[in-house]
Amino acid sequence: MTTPPRTRSAAGRFRLARALTAIAVGGATTVLAGCGAGSDEADGPVTLEFWTYSLKGADPAAQAIIDRYEEEHPGVTIRLSEVGGTAETSSKLLAADRADDVPDIVQVEYRALPSLVVSGVVRDITDDVADARENVDENVWALNSVDDRVYGVPQDIGPMMFTYRADLFERYGVEVPTTWEEYAAAAETIHAQDPDVYIASFSASQFEFFAAQAAQAGSRWWSADDEGWTVGIADEASLRTADFWQDLVDRDLVSVEPLLTPEWNAKINDGRILSWAAAAWAPSVLYSVAPDTAGQWAAAPLPQWTAGDPAVPFQGGSTYLVPEKSEHAEEAAEFAAWLGASDEGSELLLDLDLYPGGNGGRAATLESDPPRLMPEQTDFYAMADQVIQDTTIPMTWGPNVNVAQGAFSDALNQAALDGTPFRDVYTATQETVVEDLANSGYPVRR
Template sequence: MGIRGVSGALAALVLVGACSSGTNETTSGSAATRAAGTGPVTLQHWCWGAGQKAKVEAFNKAHPDIQVRHTDAGGGTDTATKLVTASRAGNAPDTTCLEYQTLPAMIVAGALADISAHTGDIKDAFSPEVWSLTSFDGAVYGVPQDVGPMVLVYNRKRFEELKIEPPATWADFAEVAADVRKKDPEAYLATFAPAEFGNFAGLAQQAGASWWKVQDTTWSVGIADAPSLEVAGYWQGLIDKDLVKAQPLLTPEWNNQLNKGKILTWPSALWGAGVLYGIAEKQAGDWAIAPLPQWTKGDSRVAFQGGSAIAVTKNSKHAQAAATFAKWMNTDKTAYDIQIAEGEYPASKAGQQATGASEPPKLVAGQKDYWDVATKAAQSTIPHISWGPNVSTAQSAFQDAMAAAVRDKTPLADALKKTQQVVVDDMKATGFKVAGP
């Protein structure tokens, strides 16, 4: 599928984020066997994530006629990059996990199959907003798996020791950051990580930014729009005053600081608790989540950071069986129970309902209202968040420009402007019509 073939469809594509509660609809083992049609088949599946192995094993046990071999091809960015290469070579896996923001680029690359003929029975298992994350113009390019509404993950034990409270607004966040530096000069409330494209995008979207828009077939790019520049200015001020630490996340140095209790929060998403547990198991029960601080007091809206779907590739010779697998993985009770145990917030309505009766993730084991806070965050997600067709280009440009800005002590706002120009130039060179200079 070339650019001309999808530009009209992408013009109508709006990736939306919001969640609600409801009932579940699953595919039983016998129904799945019938769906496979041709008898025993073997599927290749790419996906990262701690719960994938267990989910695939459960699927295989319940579906003797459809057996799935799981491969971890890397995280979201690595998987998307490898998928394009494999698709062009004709040897892509049958199914793959993809982050929602990368779907447009995969559609443009012609890597994904339209599975709308196989998904009518599970459409109502998701809220319309979540279902829209993977579908448009009647075509369906994946089954939503998990969503990552943004929250503040914080070290509650250290907060209590320093006698500080989770900040309700970003203005409060700056005040608490200063308080932390006074009370423990070796500690920082948070990190500004120059490589975290999705995190910054989420904070900018929370502030009102819209990084990609499309009207008919004309795109506009707002990576350096006013809200985004304001967010850059906010973090610039914290960096300049040494109130946050500008450094990459999840490095040995950062992990060591976290384990020593010298990094006190991670404004990220619900999956953040699972990531931190992987590097700070001894702090299990010490952490909690709180609502993400607000840019405007009383405005509780947040963006998604991350979240993924399972898509069927065009290279698959078993599209119907692959669709059966994708549906089961994201609607069956066994599957979403595994997700919840790993700290993921399921995309399905039934999975979201089930969180209320579940234990919180291990890192936040002492937080009784964990799933209440999580559900409120999910219900407050901003609708109509659009992603463009060259997110990978934007991410790479953002990371390069932000890293240089931190290293050279130049304005973060200038890094956003550089990123915007790279993205616009790339879209024009690729054949998209882009408004503005």
């Protein structure tokens, strides 16, 4: 995900540049969120409250990271509070902001960043982390930025890849698909030989994957310029991807079911679902549910929409934010920069089975053992690093991404079960998102 290249936070709303400089969206006229806020550096010992779902307090590797930082920074104590995923964390942060009782550092997924910036609850840390910029590639910093202002430090990233059962692809006589057209052909070949076996499952809950795949095909689900927001969920490039999956579902070439249920896990273990198009974190997830299949899997770059064009967006990953009302904002930003961007911190994140966004951690992966799911694929991290270099498609998430996900996922799942047009789901989601933006006071280009 990247954020809109020409938008910024003002009065809890995006105020668009130049053409809207005299207009505060929603009728307010306050200064930019994050500018000049936060506390001065503390004179005495500091305890930083850290909301995270990656660093588990009971995990020795996580505690070793905290211990290392505290050893290097006497007088600073990091207190971990384990919270839920992005939606839960974001709602908790908004409530904490209203109660003037915020933590000092918060981990959220990249797609949540714009809405939190819009709400004015996170600090602009551009100046605080300026010295760390050279330690992270620009396509990764873009995930943490709004209108060229930095609001977060990257923890991990999701280079998109294709994870598949190499042994069963060989058994069924299919090559690893390099294009989505070849993917569909492989799906047909596999299912024709065994009606109980599918190349993959179709899970409508993979909202971020469908958005990323549409971006790969040339769509932009959200974009912004001086005149307002444009929503492209139902543009032709996006509908092309809807048609692609409609065809596979209608021909029963993918299994319509959610991910990571006991049933799905059983099919992964039994070799009845043979691949997962996701990101470099997929092998870790698959190993957690099917460790006995280790050694039978391999990874490859994501299939392409246009043969010869390897460009992809990121899928997934998270960032460290500093709440606007943190009492120790400078110390929090310093810790976030160390953990996510320094060579030492980002390398230590590897111990948490994360794909770090910092260059130091990325470089360390090249010397790391392959994922446990595919211990013989020694080129895994070199391949993933090349994918990161090919990650040149920006993903802009709008301020109402939660509205889009709610409108999209359940409706798409029902359409897959009922055999009704996927295009209708994309079109209806577009209308819902546009209406919500307009009702929330955002300028919308129709």
